[in-house]
Amino acid sequence: MGKIRSAKIxxxxxxxxxxxxxxxxxxxxxxxxxxxxxxxxxxxxxxDFKLEYLSFNRKGIGNQFFNTLYxxxxxxxxxxxxxxxxxxxxxxxxxxxxxTKFLRISIETxxxxxxxxxxxxxxxxxxxxxxxRWNLMAGALAVSILSIPLITTTTVDAFKSLEVGYKNGSLGxxxxxWQTIYHVMLPACFPRIMTGIILAAGRGFGEAAALLYTxxxxxxxxxxNWNLSSATCALNPFRPGETLSLLIWASRSEAxxxxxxxxxxxxxxxxxxxxxTFSIGARMLSRRINKKxxxx
Amino acid sequence: xxxxxxxxxxxxxxxxLVTIGGCFMIVLTLAIGVFLVYKGSASFTTYGHKITEFxxxxxxxxxxxxxxxGSIGAAIYIYxxxxxxxxxxxxATPFSIAAAIFMTEIAPKLGIHIFQPAVEIFxxxxxxxxxxxxxxxxxxxxxNIFHLTYGFSVLAAGIVLAVMIFPTITSVTxxxxxxxxxxxxxxxxxxxxxxxxxxxxxxxxxxxxxxxTGIILGLARAFGEALAVAMVIGKTRAFPKNxxxxxxxxxxxxxxxxxxxxxxxxxxxxxxxxxxxxxLISLLFIFIIHSISSKEEKKINxxx
Numbered sequence: 001m002g003k004i005r006s007a008k009i010x011x012x013x014x015x016x017x018x019x020x021x022x023x024x025x026x027x028x029x030x031x032x033x034x035x036x037x038x039x040x041x042x043x044x045x046x047x048d049f050k051l052e053y054l055s056f057n058r059k060g061i062g063n064q065f066f067n068t069l070y071x072x073x074x075x076x077x078x079x080x081x082x083x084x085x086x087x088x089x090x091x092x093x094x095x096x097x098x099x100t101k102f103l104r105i106s107i108e109t110x111x112x113x114x115x116x117x118x119x120x121x122x123x124x125x126x127x128x129x130x131x132x133r134w135n136l137m138a139g140a141l142a143v144s145i146l147s148i149p150l151i152t153t154t155t156v157d158a159f160k161s162l163e164v165g166y167k168n169g170s171l172g173x174x175x176x177x178w179q180t181i182y183h184v185m186l187p188a189c190f191p192r193i194m195t196g197i198i199l200a201a202g203r204g205f206g207e208a209a210a211l212l213y214t215x216x217x218x219x220x221x222x223x224x225n226w227n228l229s230s231a232t233c234a235l236n237p238f239r240p241g242e243t244l245s246l247l248i249w250a251s252r253s254e255a256x257x258x259x260x261x262x263x264x265x266x267x268x269x270x271x272x273x274x275x276x277t278f279s280i281g282a283r284m285l286s287r288r289i290n291k292k293x294x295x296x
Numbered sequence: 297x298x299x300x301x302x303x304x305x306x307x308x309x310x311x312x313l314v315t316i317g318g319c320f321m322i323v324l325t326l327a328i329g330v331f332l333v334y335k336g337s338a339s340f341t342t343y344g345h346k347i348t349e350f351x352x353x354x355x356x357x358x359x360x361x362x363x364x365x366g367s368i369g370a371a372i373y374i375y376x377x378x379x380x381x382x383x384x385x386x387x388a389t390p391f392s393i394a395a396a397i398f399m400t401e402i403a404p405k406l407g408i409h410i411f412q413p414a415v416e417i418f419x420x421x422x423x424x425x426x427x428x429x430x431x432x433x434x435x436x437x438x439x440n441i442f443h444l445t446y447g448f449s450v451l452a453a454g455i456v457l458a459v460m461i462f463p464t465i466t467s468v469t470x471x472x473x474x475x476x477x478x479x480x481x482x483x484x485x486x487x488x489x490x491x492x493x494x495x496x497x498x499x500x501x502x503x504x505x506x507x508x509t510g511i512i513l514g515l516a517r518a519f520g521e522a523l524a525v526a527m528v529i530g531k532t533r534a535f536p537k538n539x540x541x542x543x544x545x546x547x548x549x550x551x552x553x554x555x556x557x558x559x560x561x562x563x564x565x566x567x568x569x570x571x572x573x574x575x576l577i578s579l580l581f582i583f584i585i586h587s588i589s590s591k592e593e594k595k596i597n598x599x600x
Contacts, residue, residue: 016490025400085317106325114520287492
């Protein structure tokens with residue numbers, strides 16, 4: 001009897017050891033995968049790197065890089081106000097009940113939409129129905145549909161996690177509800193909302209499926225032309241604008257130029273670096289918030 | 297007095313604006329739904345195809361004009377989506393759950409300082425970059441290992457998707473495991489369980505519904521992914537014979553064929569029907585997640 005029991009215990013201990021080793025191996029594999037993936041992309045992008053690849057013409061990715069930044073900027077101009085407004089409504093003004101429930105389901109639906117479906121919707125509404133050509137604005141609007149739910153949920157979370165004292169204190173001093181929100185709660189929530197915005201921007205950089213049929217696959221910028229209504233002006237939001245991620249997609253099969261592969265490698269590396277910078281930025285911001293909250 | 301009136305005017309103004317912002321979300325969602333249903337149902341109303349033909353027939357030959365008369369059986373695409381996602385889940389789920397257990401139960405400090413940021417970075421990597429790596433590394437590798445003419449295959453798509461959904465499942469599972477009360481673990485240890493016994497018999501069963509939610513969120517991401525899959529799946533219109541043969545799926549065919557289809561034509565409508573199907577599937581996933589969490593709530597409430 002005792003022998004059997006001790007054997008059982010021994011087996012359990014051995015199983016425990018084995019599983020611990022298995023978990024360590026899987027964890028190591030996971031970290032290696034990320035490390036190898038990131039290093040591979042970045043290194044491959046900069047192997048036989050030529051300075052002309054960065055130029056702002058057909059040979060380089062300068063124009064596409066600019067388009068990516070400009071498109072994300074435009075999409076944030078739309079999604080940040082709308083996202084925060086909806087978030088404030090949901091956390092502060094909406095009465096618990098059917099509308100709130102419906103709103104929550106709407107946001108969930110929006111955030112789980114496949115980006116290709118959003119792209120089709122954008123194509124239909126912003127291109128076909130307006131009769132326009134591919135343009136950056138349509139792309140920005142499509143990306144906004146993807147980032148609005150993200151910004152709304154972070155805003156709601158930020159408002160919900162704020163201590164009640166902030167609100168009660170302000171209301172107690174005779175401020176109206178909106179004054180309380182604008183002067184007290186919003187500043188206190190700002191860093192958290194900012195984290196959400198950075199994450200949304202990071203996602204926007206890499207978006208491709210939603211842009212395929214909205215922002216177009218060509219880009220033609222004349223950098224000495226600053227007439228906003230001209231189709232070749234860099235800042236005209238109603239011109240076609242290929243982004244970095246679309247450039248990678250375009251070089252999958254059609255070898256547009258002799259060094260299409262190299263350009264796509266470099267674009268991947270640049271996108272990867274942008275994503276890293278943004279997620280590390282968001283992380284540092286949220287760490288600062290936590291430190292501040294702890295009061296040290 | 298004037299100032300006071302001003303103050304209340306502002307209050308009403310912003311209240312109104314914020315309400316509009318909130319309602320806009322509902323309107324936007326409804327608009328997307330309505331447009332998808334409107335455009336997607338044209339295949340069945342205008343062109344008179346049966347839903348069963350769309351879902352179960354593999355004869356895909358829609359006419360690129362508004363006269364119709366082609367066939368719109370999307371079974372190959374649907375099967376392609378299901379098989380790649382199933383393979384991705386099969387690969388990703390065990391690893392993700394193990395990684396989540398590691399970062400919460402075995403090395404929580406390492407988990408917070410290294411794993412959590414790593415998972416977040418993984419989530420942020422653009423899908424075209426995954427697709428590009430798949431195309432330039434994975435596809436040639438599969439071609440060489442299995443001596444195929446092309447490396448485009450269900451396997452390549454499954455692996456790319458597995459890497460993409462891995463962080464999603466891991467982070468949701470980790471959250472679920474973290475929310476298991478510490479007393480559960482202490483009680484288990486107190487009864488003399490080893491750590492693995494505790495994880496297997498206490499932690500995993502208590503975090504079960506969270507783990508399911510994570511898997512379904514991962515599945516949803518895999519189903520909606522377009523370009524990364526399109527780059528490695530090969531786009532051949534045939535049922536895959538095995539995991540090494542190439543096929544096509546819903547998202548990839550929408551992404552590559554929409555640009556060439558005539559607006560309002562039968563081809564165009566058939567592609568919209570596929571988009572509608574994707575939308576309905578994503579709604580189904582949301583519904584499943586809700587029913588899992590409401591079941592869990594009932595269970596907790598029932599016990600108290």
